[in-house]
Amino acid sequence: MGVTEVFTTFGDVYLRSVLSTWLMTAVCFAGGLALGILVTVLRVSPVKPLRVAGDVYVQLFRNIPTVSLLVIFVYALPYLGATLSYRTCLLACVILVVSSFASENFMSGINAIGVGQIEAARSIGLTFVQIVRLIVIPQSLRTTVLPMTNLLIATLLTTAMGSQVPLTPPELTGMVNYVNSRSVAGISAFIVSAICYAGTSVVLGWLGNKLDEKVRIVR
Amino acid sequence: MSANVSMRDALYEAPGPKTRRRVAIGTGISVVLLLGLIAFVIRQFYVNDQLNPRYWSFFARWTTWRFLLRGLAGTIRVAFTAGIIAMILGLLLMLGRISHNRPLSVACHVITDLFRSLPSLLLIYFFFLVIPKYGLRMPSFWMITVPVALAASGVLAEVFRAGVNAVPKGQSEAAMALGMTHGKITRKIVLPQALRIVVPSLVSQLVVVVKDTTVAYVVSYPDLMQNARVLISNYDALVSMYFVVALIYIAINYATNQFSIYLAHREGTSIMSRTTENPV
Numbered sequence: 001m002g003v004t005e006v007f008t009t010f011g012d013v014y015l016r017s018v019l020s021t022w023l024m025t026a027v028c029f030a031g032g033l034a035l036g037i038l039v040t041v042l043r044v045s046p047v048k049p050l051r052v053a054g055d056v057y058v059q060l061f062r063n064i065p066t067v068s069l070l071v072i073f074v075y076a077l078p079y080l081g082a083t084l085s086y087r088t089c090l091l092a093c094v095i096l097v098v099s100s101f102a103s104e105n106f107m108s109g110i111n112a113i114g115v116g117q118i119e120a121a122r123s124i125g126l127t128f129v130q131i132v133r134l135i136v137i138p139q140s141l142r143t144t145v146l147p148m149t150n151l152l153i154a155t156l157l158t159t160a161m162g163s164q165v166p167l168t169p170p171e172l173t174g175m176v177n178y179v180n181s182r183s184v185a186g187i188s189a190f191i192v193s194a195i196c197y198a199g200t201s202v203v204l205g206w207l208g209n210k211l212d213e214k215v216r217i218v219r
Numbered sequence: 220m221s222a223n224v225s226m227r228d229a230l231y232e233a234p235g236p237k238t239r240r241r242v243a244i245g246t247g248i249s250v251v252l253l254l255g256l257i258a259f260v261i262r263q264f265y266v267n268d269q270l271n272p273r274y275w276s277f278f279a280r281w282t283t284w285r286f287l288l289r290g291l292a293g294t295i296r297v298a299f300t301a302g303i304i305a306m307i308l309g310l311l312l313m314l315g316r317i318s319h320n321r322p323l324s325v326a327c328h329v330i331t332d333l334f335r336s337l338p339s340l341l342l343i344y345f346f347f348l349v350i351p352k353y354g355l356r357m358p359s360f361w362m363i364t365v366p367v368a369l370a371a372s373g374v375l376a377e378v379f380r381a382g383v384n385a386v387p388k389g390q391s392e393a394a395m396a397l398g399m400t401h402g403k404i405t406r407k408i409v410l411p412q413a414l415r416i417v418v419p420s421l422v423s424q425l426v427v428v429v430k431d432t433t434v435a436y437v438v439s440y441p442d443l444m445q446n447a448r449v450l451i452s453n454y455d456a457l458v459s460m461y462f463v464v465a466l467i468y469i470a471i472n473y474a475t476n477q478f479s480i481y482l483a484h485r486e487g488t489s490i491m492s493r494t495t496e497n498p499v
Contacts, residue, residue: 043227044226044230045245046238046242046245047246047249048246049246049249049250049253050245050249051227053249053253059469059473060469063426063468063473063476064465064469064472065430065433065444065468066430067433067434067444068433068444068461068464068465068468069465072461072465075461076457076458076461076462079267079269079457079458080263080264080267080269080458081263081266081267082263115226115229118226118229119229122232128230128231128232131230132230150493153336154493157336157338157339160338160339160340161340163344164434164437172341173338173340173341173344176341176344176348176349177348180348180349180352184352186349186352186353187349187352187353189349190341190344190345190348190349193341194333194337194341197337197341198332198336198337201332201335201336202336
């Protein structure tokens with residue numbers, strides 16, 4: 001079965017599959033960023049236990065293999081009184097993992113600013129809120145554009161974990177399984193999925209580079 | 220303030236008595252909240268009877284750990300083999316990319332970016348579902364090792380390239396002035412230094428490789444996760460086993476990460492990973 005036949009037979013499923021992959025990537029990235037910001041706030045707060053909790057959170061979720069987290073959500077949580085749908089489990093897992101990496105990116109963005117700038121800001125009388133709002137946040141956002149673009153692409157690749165649970169429509173990696181169990185598509189299904197992943201990554205990477213050129217801080 | 224002060228602390232002025240009291244109150248409240256969270260988790264385990272000794276007692280048996288360790292040995296075997304293949308392939312891809320042979324350079328560039336932009340699971344399905352349809356049967360070890368290695372090789376090619384770029388340009392210019400050829404400069408001047416620079420990054424990439432091996436159960440290769448699944452069906456203890464296995468993976472990856480940070484610190488280099496390099 002050639003690539004064109006795969007399209008004529010499974011075209012509509014593929015379309016829904018691509019859209020679903022993109023949607024999951026967007027949701028997970030947005031959720032991961034939001035949670036990552038929250039964790040970063042904990043990590044730079046002056047309250048010691050919150051800092052430690054934030055650090056532990058990041059170490060846990062950046063070191064756990066996503067599939068290990070996924071099996072806990074899908075198979076173990078029902079025993080602990082929380083049964084979630086497959087899609088919710090997948091989204092939650094990817095968001096937790098992405099948030100820990102997002103927080104790491106934010107932290108290195110903050111660390112790149114330099115103590116001297118904060119001291120200078122304080123010496124001209126800026127308050128803490130002003131320092132964070134005018135100096136820390138804008139600069140750390142600008143330096144994290146490229147790392148965050150990479151994280152967005154990594155999020156896209158991590159949604160492939162969705163192939164390990166039944167989803168309708170299956171996402172792009174699960175499609176290879178889906179097509180192969182219904183026909184003798186062989187390599188064609190793989191090629192179509194690979195093109196979708198690579199194409200999306202190239203476009204996202206290009207956009208990230210463009211944005212980075214605009215906002216980059218030359219140090 | 221010295222330059223060694225971390226940004227975390229530099230953000231705040233030396234606290235006065237009022238702030239110190241507020242921080243103390245915040246510390247108290249957050250400790251209570253965090254303990255409450257932990258207590259809630261333990262309570263969920265308790266009320267759902269997951270603290271029952273029958274779910275945990277088999278961890279006191281040596282046979283359990285022997286079986287898990289055998290799985291872990293499988294994980295390590297796959298991870299190291301894949302790591303070595305990825306290193307060789309990544310180095311070759313990078314050398315091809317920086318070579319002056321235009322077609323070779325473009326081909327290596329495309330292959331590098333392709334491997335970087337595909338999920339390892341898709342590559343695993345390629346070797347598990349697609350390849351056998353063409354009559355090529357591979358042992359399960361290679362069905363997991365090869366795709367994991369391919370996925371890592373793209374990232375490593377970029378890491379090597381970053382290492383090469385980190386070698387000061389003046390050195391290769393000086394070598395060129397002495398009449399050395401491009402190949403000789405790469406071999407004698409650039410590579411030895413570049414390889415030294417990337418060692419911490421190679422170690423930290425092992426974490427990604429170990430994570431990628433966790434789906435070895437797809438091809439039924441007996442790694443840590445697969446052996447844990449066998450134990451789960453034997454002992455009928457799913458929750459405890461999945462949590463213990465997750466902690467083992469976290470411990471391994473944490474240790475590997477800390478080791479790479481230590482190496483980077485000692486060598487005075489930084490760790491390059493998927494996050495720090497150019498997007499595809």
